[in-house]
Amino acid sequence: MRKQYSAAALLMLGTLASTTAQAQDAMRIQNKIIGPDNQPEMVVFNAAGKASYKAADAAVVLRQELGLTTEDQMLSVRTEADQLGFTHQKFSQYYKGVKVEHASYSVHAKGGAVESISGDFEKITALNTTPSLNEAAALAQALASVGARKYMWQNAAEEAGLKRQENNAKATYAPKGELVIVRDTRRGENGPMVLAWKFNVYASQPISRANIYVDARSGEVVLKDDIIKHAAATGTFATAYSGSRSLANSTATGGYSLREGTTRGLGIETYNAKKGNSYTAAVDFIDADNNWTAAEYNNANFDNVAGDAHFGAQATYDYWKNVHARNSYDNAGAKIKSYVHFDDTPGDGVGYENAFWNGTVMTYGDGATRFRPLTSMDVVAHEIGHAVCEKTAGLVYSNESGAMNEGFSDIWGAAVEAYSVASLGAVSSGVKAKSTWLIGEEIDKVQVALRSMSDPNSLNQPAYYKGLKWYTGTGDNGGVHTNSGVLNYWFYLVSAGKTGTDEKGVAYSVAGLGITNAAKIAYRTESVYLTSSATYASARTASITAAKDLFGAGSAAEQSVTNAWAAVGVGAKYTPPAAIVYCASKGTSVAYEWIDYVKLGTLARTSAADAGYYNGTALAAPSIGAGTSQTINFSAGYAGTAYTEYWEVYIDYNQNGVFTDAGELVVSGSSASAATLAATFTVPTTAKTGNTRMRLVMSDASATTSCNSYNYGETEDYTVNITGGAAIAGVSGGTINGLTGNASLIGNEAARTLEVYPNPATDAVRIVLPGNAEATMVTVTDLRGARVSTTTFSNGTLNVSSLARGMYTLTVSDGQKTFHQRLVKQ
Structure with missing residues (x-):
């Protein structure tokens, strides 16, 4: 059935009102990234844009910046808040009320103001949204393309199990058609948009699950987006791979099972599929005394790998919770269920050489000639990583987006393995030792590992975009397990750092940030900025933005991320932005008064007159923490009479080269005292991390601002280093010797203002x-x-x-x- 939405449920975003509106809009933009389809992938707003666009104005922002017509609609999907104080409102695109698959846009706001928007908008014109092929006929075409011997909805036990699992008597695996608009990928990544029927088809023999898209006119399958991501092989009790581990579990009839309660989300459970392919027929592993020894489980049936699956799921949950503050793969505490001893074709005598996430649970085979049981730590984390991707970016499993889907799972495999060794004391107890930058090293019987993140070429993956070993065929969904090497190598470079020469003979140098910081950037890239049809180019933009959010513009992190992309052939090296030029401010005469003392933290400078202006930006910068209260001291020097002087202190909190943004006038007042004055102010928690300029202005004229040439007095500029911040929002007035707001400055005597x-x-x-x-x-x-x-x-x-x-x-x-x-x- 075609989904229908009422006018009230949809954000109807019309066309731009006029060229005047376009001009006004352009004045609000700091940076705009245009994709290969000539549509904006990201728009970053300057101070004027932030001032005019509020978080509640999401519809207006999208209407103006994407140039939507009355046939285009945006439906708000969800709003999330992150640890940096951002809110991210995500919208799905609709055309004439029909959902446009993989097209979504997000509005990123902070402090109530819109900072940026990003996503993938499909420009559609004159597309007929009435199908000529009905749902039943389209489903027949979808099933024909799968060609399975048996499907999950044909198994009564599996259907009953699903109803129990979902607590829904109507739940079924039987595919239900949905009309959508999707890109025909048979004609390339920029193929035409077509009306299609979408079906979720779950086959049990042979095992597969995918969203199948059937052209609603021609009946042709235009896209298959795999839900079960065959790792082509990816992937502690006395475990097979991680030593003797302490596992959280629970009592059961006859002893203890591998079921943890709700200390980790809604729980972690591990089951025995008994070398079959039925989840409903799976049973608990039971141990009588809860001492799961090697003598009991290191047997010919590889029962010790159940401990690996269970420990791996717990370690992966802990990693996401402790490092990224994410509550399970869906960030809502979803239960993590794992099934070991799975075999897609029971009774054939050949173990299943794979592991996968099927959209609901984790599934692990016992391996055969190529692999040992596929439950090593990095494989477990890799598969749960697919679940994270499904709940965040939803990267389509083909071509570049599919390669990044695999690459991000490898990133999480490496990150969780490193975390389990460093934080949980996981040891290597298998045939081979754990190695952070190798994927599947413990399970591979034939070669050193499945993939190498530090040297992709050594295991037949590209380390350079469209370079050596880049796959250009149609197999493996466009080479998703091959071309993921580019993202893997990028992550390795950002984590470990390296100096070398790329495949084009160009030298590169990347400073390593450590795997934890690199992972934080990768997670923000995947969860906040990427859309389902992302490319390597858009991932570059997204990750640079993520690095800026986390560590500040111009930070070592932004430089490392950018240079690593250049090293793998995506974009140019980091180029320092043009130096910020601040406006001039100077007193014409210092014959009668000047600034003779300034102190803030470690900065303390005494001086005579400096000809109306002093540039102290090269002095060591005092550190001021975001969210902290700071005291600044200063005084005037007089040639004779102590005149009333007007003082102003500015700090460019958002580092945009002006002092006119909200909250950047941190001290304001007047005094006729030659004594040392004191004022306190609070650095906003949203101030941008890094060095920025502080300006003191002392003038005999009350109307003097941050950019003036004035008659009598002096201006002095200094550098301050903001730590623990992010980006500018509002800030309340300072406190001056206990008086709130812009009160009169007070020295060692009462206020003296005329x-x-x-x-x-x-x-x-x-x-x-x-x-x-x-x-x-x-x-x-x-x-x-x-x-x-x-x-x-x-x-x-x-x-x-x-x-x-x-x-x-x-x-x-x-x-x-x-x-x-x-x-x-x-």
Whole structure:
């Protein structure tokens, strides 16, 4: 049945209103990545874009940036929050109410403002969405293309087992057709979009499961997207591969079973398929005293591998939870069920040489001539990695997206194996030792391993995009187990680092980040930015963005990720961005006052006048942690009279070269004191990690901003190093000696602020004392210090119409305190 959605359920996103809107939109964009189909794959917004696009404006953002028509709709699928403070709202694309397979777009927001959007949008025009082939006929074509001897829905026991598992009396393995729009991949990765029937076909003999897409007009199968990813062979009790392990399990009739309760999500369970292919016929492994010894289980039946599957699932769950804060493969605590001793053709005397995730459970064969039982740690983590991919990027299992599907599973195989050795004390107890950068090394009887991440070529995989050993045929879904070598080698380079020469003779140098940091980047790439039809080029963009999110723009991580892609033939090396040029700010004269002291953390500088501007950005940068309270000290130097000075301190928290973003004016106030002043401010948790500029401005004019040439005073610039941050959002005003907000600066005495306005003046100026106290004396002196007698003061107003143009000093007293302020007569 064709799915129908009401108008209320769909986000109807129309066309751009006008070229004016386009121009305004362009002003909001910092960077836009255009894919090979001439559609945007990622749009990053600048400060103006963030200010105008709120998280609630997701529909508006997509409408404007993707140029959607009234026939295009976006349906919100889910919204997730991450540890960096981002929210990610994911949308599926529909055309005339029909879902466009593998087309989705995400809106990434932080602090309520949209930071960027990314995804895959398919531009579709004039496509007929009425099928000429009915569901039954299309299903017949799908089944003919599979050609299985038996299907899961034909097994009554399996159907009953599914109903129990799903707690749904209507649950069935029988395929149900759904009308979708999908790309005809028979004509290449950029083939035409067609209307198709989609069926989930699960065969039991021989074993296979895939989404089959049948053209709703011609009846041809245009795409097969495997759900069971045959690893072509991938892949502790006294386990076969990881020594004697302590396993969480539970009591059962007759002893203890390999069923953990709910300490890890909804549980981890391991079953014995008894060399059969039926999940419902599988039984528990039972041990009478819960001491699963080698004498009992290291037998001709390889029963010790049940411990490997169970320990591997627990270790994999722990890895995802402890390293990536992910609760099982679906991030919702899904139960991890594993079946060992599986055989696709029972009774033939040949063990099953494979392992797979079938969309619901993990399945492991005992191997035969090529492999030992396929339950080594990296194989277990690899298969669960396929489940993670299905619940995140959903990478289509063919060509480049399929190669990356396999590559990410190898990445998780390596990462979990390294974690189990380092954190869980897993030892190597099999025929061969564990090796992080080899995949399936413990199970392979014929060669050193299935794949090498550190040297893909050695095991017939490419280490370079479309280079040596790159597969160009149609077998293995377009070489998914071969061309995954490019992603594997990229991950190895980012983790371990290396200097060398690529296949084109170009030198490269990649600084290693360690496997944990590299894995964090890979996970954010897969879970946040990649879409199901991703290519290596889009993965490059996604991973660079992930590195920036996690470690900051221009960070060692961004450089390493970028240079590693260049080393494997995808994109150019890292090029440092053009140096940020800040606006000029300088006092014209320091004849009367200047900044003579600045202190923040490890920065402490005393100075005389610096000609109106001092560039201290080359000095050692003090570190200020995101989310911490900081105290800054500073003082003015005076040639004589201590005039009222206006102080401002700015920090470019988002490192975009301006001080005008929200919260970047961190201190503001005034004082006529020569004593050391103190102010406190809080660094926002969202400030961007890394070095940035801090600017102090001291001016005699209250209107002076971060970018001014002003008459009297001085500007000083310094570098500060922000740690533990991310990117800019709002920030509240600082606290100045205990007063919240932009209060008056206070030194070692009470506040002394005199307001004189306008200044410069032509005829009259208004004088306001602190607390609106009454002025008992007002005198005016010229530059020579001579008193001027031609001015008059009455009711708070000083008449200066008789003064010649120039600069004067006002001395005002309330009978207790005396204030000095410079006055300019125009």
